[in-house]
Amino acid sequence: MNLLRYGLVLTAMVSTFIVKAQENVNALIQKVNAKIEKVNDYTAEGKMKTKVVFLKVPVSAVKIYFKKPNRLKIKNEKGISFVPKGAVSINISNIVNGEKYTALDAGMDKIGNTAVRVVKLLPTDDNADIVLSTIYIDEANLLIKKAKTTTRENGSYELEMTYGKYPAYGLPDKIIFTFNTKQYKLPKGITFDFDDGESAKSNIPRGLNKNKGQAEIIFDSYIINKGVSDAVF
């Protein structure tokens, strides 16, 4: 009898705690979102470095355009860049939008020296492409440091953000976007390449494998809320 009472009290306490925690997480998300929502549009200049096993491209000067709610375009004005198709996902507001997700507190972790709260976002819409997002939030500064997303159609990708100049708007100085790639295969017999006698050892960039690629964007400057033409997209 005592045991039962004890169990009931414990359950009530845990449930309260869970509900309280849930309310805390939701509140956290709301606060983060509120910050992000301040940005209606921006034009950023930066440099993009693409690290993919089969792609040898130089660091390119790019312009990034964003317009609410979720339009994002990366352009190389002076040359050619290979932009991962999932790059639209680097738009943070894609990740957090409280109405469409159930947020679950997954405890604490550390990124570098920063303690972060781990929150799992489960979409309420069963038909949504995103299956699960795990975000790592710097509570003190209300900044998303990292996001790992699994999708139905496009595999999984990861975003790592570093902040410096624009924390007030939740706009990072640097994003590292890690994504899945297929192996690149040329149609046979087209190229008649020069065999220089070296074994075809892959020059796999650090931290990657053949099926993963990475795009690193360093933002030099943002022009925020000054308007972006629809024609850009």
Next chain:
Amino acid sequence: MSEIIKVNHLSKQFKDTKAVDDLSFTVNEGDVYGFLGQNGAGKSTTIRMLLSLISPSEGDIIIFGKKLQTHRSEILAQVGAVIEKPDLYKYLSAYDNLSIFAKMSGSKVSRELLMQQLEMVGLADRSKGKVETFSQGMKQRLGIAVALVHNPALIILDEPTNGLDPQGIADMRNLILRLSREMGKTILISSHLLSEIELIANRMIILHKGKKMVEGSVAELLDPEHSLIQLETTNDAAAKEKLLQSKWADVLQDGNSIRLLMNKQTVPQLISDLVGMDVSILSVNSSHSLENYFLSLTTLSGHVEPFAN
């Protein structure tokens, strides 16, 4: 008189054929030297060796006192040649062809000089014409102009009258004589036209199967020893039968008419013998030519002893 060409024991072996066999001869300065022989006698092979187109298997060639093997460029700068039918660049004009070969011969080339050369061979008005539009005679004349443009001391002509009409042949003869007599050129000429050689050459050589048959001055070689006597009788067939059974059989020529190649001095003896054989003679004619001499050496008895050097 200096020796322009001296050939010593020259031989050329092609796989299983000895085209030239131990040949020696000399061409002196100012000679018009006739090179005679049947087809395959070795004339063209010898001429090609003189011009360094073919390398000898054995022997020496000395021209202008220098060995051809070691002084080739020096020697050929003073040699002009027409080898068989002269082939030139068909897609170029007469003037361009002459200009190219003049430059290659190391000659100073001026428009004036080239036009003079074309004038000499009667092609001045066709100087801009492409060689592919020329007749054989015109090509031959252009070939001569090319051979002479650099004023060579030695001229080698291999069958230069091939393809020429009688007028062309006569013109060629006159040109050669002028080159020899007026300009002091030394000329080596090979030809099948024995009558032409007889008219222009002062010295000659006859080749047969790569070997020398005879060499010497035309005058000495064409002595009365080798006259062609033609008889007409009342019955040539019967007369021929009788001659075949007599000592005159060796000198009797083939053919329907009665012809004997013999010493003219023995004609009276022939007539006497024929009368003794009851042959009635209607006429006796004699002719004496290089052609007869040539034929006598190369075909008469079927076996010919080469001339000892």
Next chain:
Amino acid sequence: MWNLLQIELFKISKRPRTYIAFAAIAAIVFIFQFAFKADGQSYMNLMLQSVKDSFEFERTKAINGYFMCYIILNTLLVQLPILVALIAADSISGEANMGTLRLLITKPISRTQLILVKFAAATIFTILLLVWMAIISLFFSLLIFGADDMLIFRSKGDESQILLISQDDVMWRYLAAFAYATVALTVIAALSLFLSIFADNSIGPIIATVCIVLVCTIISNINVPIIDKNIRPFLFTSYLVGWKGFFYIATTEDGVPIKGSVENWAAIRNSLSILLLHIGVLLVASIFIFRKKDILS
């Protein structure tokens, strides 16, 4: 020698067949340019079919003058040796066929000089052919398609790569590539000249040159280990495409191309040395054989 060379070049310039080569190149290049102007996207889609779902890039910018020139050069690999052989194979056999060879030999120029002059003339023809190619396939392409960064699609062993070279890092590579191609095609010229010595008409040496190039190219690309190890390194056709080495840009550990660099200078130097060796051997052999040859034509 200079006079003789002038004469040779004059003769070559007067032959109609000389201009066939230039006309053929112009025709092929213009066809390519027209085709890519009309529908270059199809080619780009073909080359990128395995990754077009993963990346976006500006296709219209990718089909630019530098890219076009690379495609054209890549495709003309087969045609250019034939065009070079057309002139070089005529060097001695053409003269023999025309009957002018015997006249040439009787002139006071050595047979060695004659071969060297013929070779020099064939080399100059090759250079002019490549300059012509450079003008219409590079400069005309730049005029028609504009300039931008250059994409290279490359197979490296079992792997495929896409290289991107910044537009300000491209031109010197093309100059180097054309210079290399000159050496490569000069091997063809030397081979044709060598074969020309043995024939009395130029058809034989032209066909023989083309057959040798084709057979050796097949052997060079057959990918059988025993052949790759023992025969391939000695075939000049294994090095004809060495000009591409100038476009294989070196990268950092992170896979970022290093401006102004080449992945394997040693391989290019090695290829050039082998090509130059082939030229030397063929030329010496030509001189040696021609000096001893009896001219019977």
